[in-house]
Amino acid sequence: MKHASLLIAATGLASFLVSTQAFAHAFLNHAEPGVGTIVNASPPELQLTFTEDIVAAFSGASAVTAGGAPVPTGKAVVGPANTLHLRLAHALKPGTYVVSWHVVSVDTHHTQGTYKFTIAP
Amino acid sequence: MIRHFTCASAAAALLLAANPLYAHTIVGNRVFPATLTIDDPGVNDELALPAFSYLQAANPDGTPGTTSYSLAWEYAKTITPDFGISIGSDGYTWQRNPQAEGWSNIETEAKFAFYQDPGHEFIMSAAVSAEIGNTGSPQSASLPSDPFSTITPKFFIGKGFGDASADWARPFAVTGEVDYSIPTVTINSDGSYNPTMLTYGASLQYSLLYENSFVHQLPDVFNRLIPAFEGIFSTPVANQGPVIPGEFSPYETTGVVGPSLYYIGQYFEIGVMAQVPINRASGDHVGALAVLDIFLDDVAPTSLGKPLFGAPLSPLARY
Ligand SMILES: [Cu+2]
Numbered sequence: 001m002k003h004a005s006l007l008i009a010a011t012g013l014a015s016f017l018v019s020t021q022a023f024a025h026a027f028l029n030h031a032e033p034g035v036g037t038i039v040n041a042s043p044p045e046l047q048l049t050f051t052e053d054i055v056a057a058f059s060g061a062s063a064v065t066a067g068g069a070p071v072p073t074g075k076a077v078v079g080p081a082n083t084l085h086l087r088l089a090h091a092l093k094p095g096t097y098v099v100s101w102h103v104v105s106v107d108t109h110h111t112q113g114t115y116k117f118t119i120a121p
Numbered sequence: 122m123i124r125h126f127t128c129a130s131a132a133a134a135l136l137l138a139a140n141p142l143y144a145h146t147i148v149g150n151r152v153f154p155a156t157l158t159i160d161d162p163g164v165n166d167e168l169a170l171p172a173f174s175y176l177q178a179a180n181p182d183g184t185p186g187t188t189s190y191s192l193a194w195e196y197a198k199t200i201t202p203d204f205g206i207s208i209g210s211d212g213y214t215w216q217r218n219p220q221a222e223g224w225s226n227i228e229t230e231a232k233f234a235f236y237q238d239p240g241h242e243f244i245m246s247a248a249v250s251a252e253i254g255n256t257g258s259p260q261s262a263s264l265p266s267d268p269f270s271t272i273t274p275k276f277f278i279g280k281g282f283g284d285a286s287a288d289w290a291r292p293f294a295v296t297g298e299v300d301y302s303i304p305t306v307t308i309n310s311d312g313s314y315n316p317t318m319l320t321y322g323a324s325l326q327y328s329l330l331y332e333n334s335f336v337h338q339l340p341d342v343f344n345r346l347i348p349a350f351e352g353i354f355s356t357p358v359a360n361q362g363p364v365i366p367g368e369f370s371p372y373e374t375t376g377v378v379g380p381s382l383y384y385i386g387q388y389f390e391i392g393v394m395a396q397v398p399i400n401r402a403s404g405d406h407v408g409a410l411a412v413l414d415i416f417l418d419d420v421a422p423t424s425l426g427k428p429l430f431g432a433p434l435s436p437l438a439r440y
Contacts, residue, residue, distance in 0.1 A: 025147050028334040029344070036288075036337030051387070113150055113335050 223264030242281030
């Protein structure tokens with residue numbers, strides 16, 4: 001029994017040490033403008049940073065106004081540090097916006113979600 | 122150890138303190154941490170090593186009883202994305218007053234997550250576990266393992282409230298577990314009893330991880346934390362044995378409750394809890410629980426950490 005647990009510990013530690021990359025479910029770690037925040041002026045682009053490595057081909061984001069009207073943007077681009085960049089076609093008017101995102105992490109796990117931010121009048 | 126009723130109560134309290142299995146579960150956008158008092162509701166590839174427990178028992182007359190420290194472990198492996206097996210043990214226990222130590226029995230479990238609804242962050246699963254008699258320290262040890270096996274059917278549930286309309290409610294989640302433990306030997310050679318036990322527990326969680334991703338961005342120091350309040354209780358339901366004056370009642374429910382805090386890292390989770398005994402039969406004063414849980418699905422996603430059969434679980438593949 002002592003040996004069994006030691007073996008398992010050794011296996012666990014060994015695999016912990018050999019693996020170098022993080023593959024898991026990607027969750028939104030940080031956004032610009034921030035999740036649930038109020039900012040004073042329209043940013044040039046929306047940035048969404050995830051907790052894990054994401055696959056650009058299967059990851060994207062879009063935004064709508066509180067009334068549901070689509071916000072014109074460029075195509076989402078994955079930059080360094082697992083950040084999705086979503087260029088805005090023109091400056092956003094004051095109001096609340098809803099951003100929807102979907103990503104696939106490198107281990108094929110899908111996650112998706114929405115969040116709001118507000119531009120102050 | 123003499124299987125006396127006092128000992129049995131102390132052992133029950135200790136069992137409560139050290140018994141849970143550990144794992145983390147993801148359903149939709151919800152990460153259910155590997156909780157300390159009850160198991161989480163999913164199947165996983167994980168290694169809990171170690172799970173530390175400290176609890177002081179009380180005697181029926183109110184004087185302090187045995188102080189116990191234990192280090193438990195568990196290894197969980199998925200066979201398919203919804204079916205997993207695990208092996209573990211309450212591990213090594215050191216007791217003071219009186220001094221004793223020993224290994225607990227090996228426990229194995231097969232668990233099936235039979236219902237999952239990612240959109241509503243809802244999961245139900247069922248398991249059967251077997252604690253195998255005499256697989257720990259021999260009967261000659263100062264703290265021998267139970268000489269009999271125990272079979273336990275289990276039921277689990279988990280619900281995250283990410284689908285709530287009010288933003289303040291969305292980071293909350295609840296989990297629960299109910300076990301029915303049937304010893305294979307009901308009366309020991311010294312005439313003492315091994316009762317059938319109903320064990321039940323729950324956790325109320327507030328996920329800062331969830332709040333940060335979906336409701337309101339938080340500073341980095343907080344956004345991987347899940348504070349919770351949880352508890353576990355055990356009630357003997359059959360084969361309780363006779364009531365003896367001056368001893369704890371063999372019908373008494375024991376349990377611990379308390380606040381806990383989990384940190385969810387990339388490859389591991391750390392959890393700590395203050396365990397408060399609900400009555401004298403459960404313990405003398407506040408004890409502690411802690412666990413380091415290694416996520417093998419994240420550490421070794423293409424080998425050790427993935428199901429033997431079937432694709433890795435893709436909870437939102439249906440959107
Ligand atoms: Cu994952």
